[in-house]
Amino acid sequence: MKALVFTAPGQVELLDVPEPDPAPGEALVEVRAAGICGSDLHGARRPGFRQPPLIMGHEFAGIGAGGEAVVVNPILSCGRCAECRRGLRHVCREREIIGVHRAGGFAERVAVPASALRPLPPGLPWEAAALIEPAANAVHAWSQAGGALGAGGAVGADAAKGARVAVIGCGAIGLLCAATALSGGAGRVEVTDLSPARLAAAQRLGAEVADPGLSGGYDVVIDAVGSAATRAASVAHQRPGGVAVWLGLAGEEAGFDGNALIRSEKRVLGSFAYRDEEFAQAMARIQDWDLTWAVGYPLDAAAEIFTGLMNGGLDPLKALLRP
């Protein structure tokens, strides 16, 4: 079968590889759509958890062995550690991620633990199905901020209701954070980005462009970039007693004024991945949102698309491979 293989730092190739051979307890998925994530691009440039040779792809959906439509929750956890026992399996001490620590969805077929499969609602377009995983990250970030996004459209009791929210960075994750906050009861969501196309996508989701920039006093600031400058801004622009939620991973530096955090009782919370119920909530809501910023490409074009995104020569807001 054909697969996009990360073969060396800064290099991906479309190769003929052996068919996956499901181990006991695993299921074969015929991949229909798989999103290229910023973390894949970063990981290919500077291998960390992702070590070549690897078929990446942790945001994907397809057809299960019984012909059913499925989406994969790629978070694998041990089920035994203290975090797993507390219901926080997304921060399991032995956490592994499909497409990071083992072969993922940038292929015609992939074997995954059967426990990772989630049935899709009938009629959900494949492009939307591949965006459930990034959307789950956004639902979790909103939960971290004190918000809630109930399954099936009900917004629950919600500390962030009516909140004035800023989202820094309008890549796929930032856009989905804006959409989640608006669906979750935020009063107003303002966004920043350098790209007019990304700002336009945010406006189609109901967000406002912060013009001429963030104006301070926000209840919630979501940093979907993760540079020292955006992290500093997330602290500077939150109101006293507000909260910044960080999920961008652009760099290691934090760069904010620690004393300001103390004097104004500001808060900074990390947000990584999602709980199982947040994945389900993302699935229930994904079709409520304008997703026209995600563009599908055939697997044959995968190496060209991935390389173009990695080297910055290409700018679809979100690329989905369609094996």
Ligand SMILES: [Zn+2]
């Ligand atoms: Zn991702």
Ligand SMILES: [Zn+2]
């Ligand atoms: Zn665990």
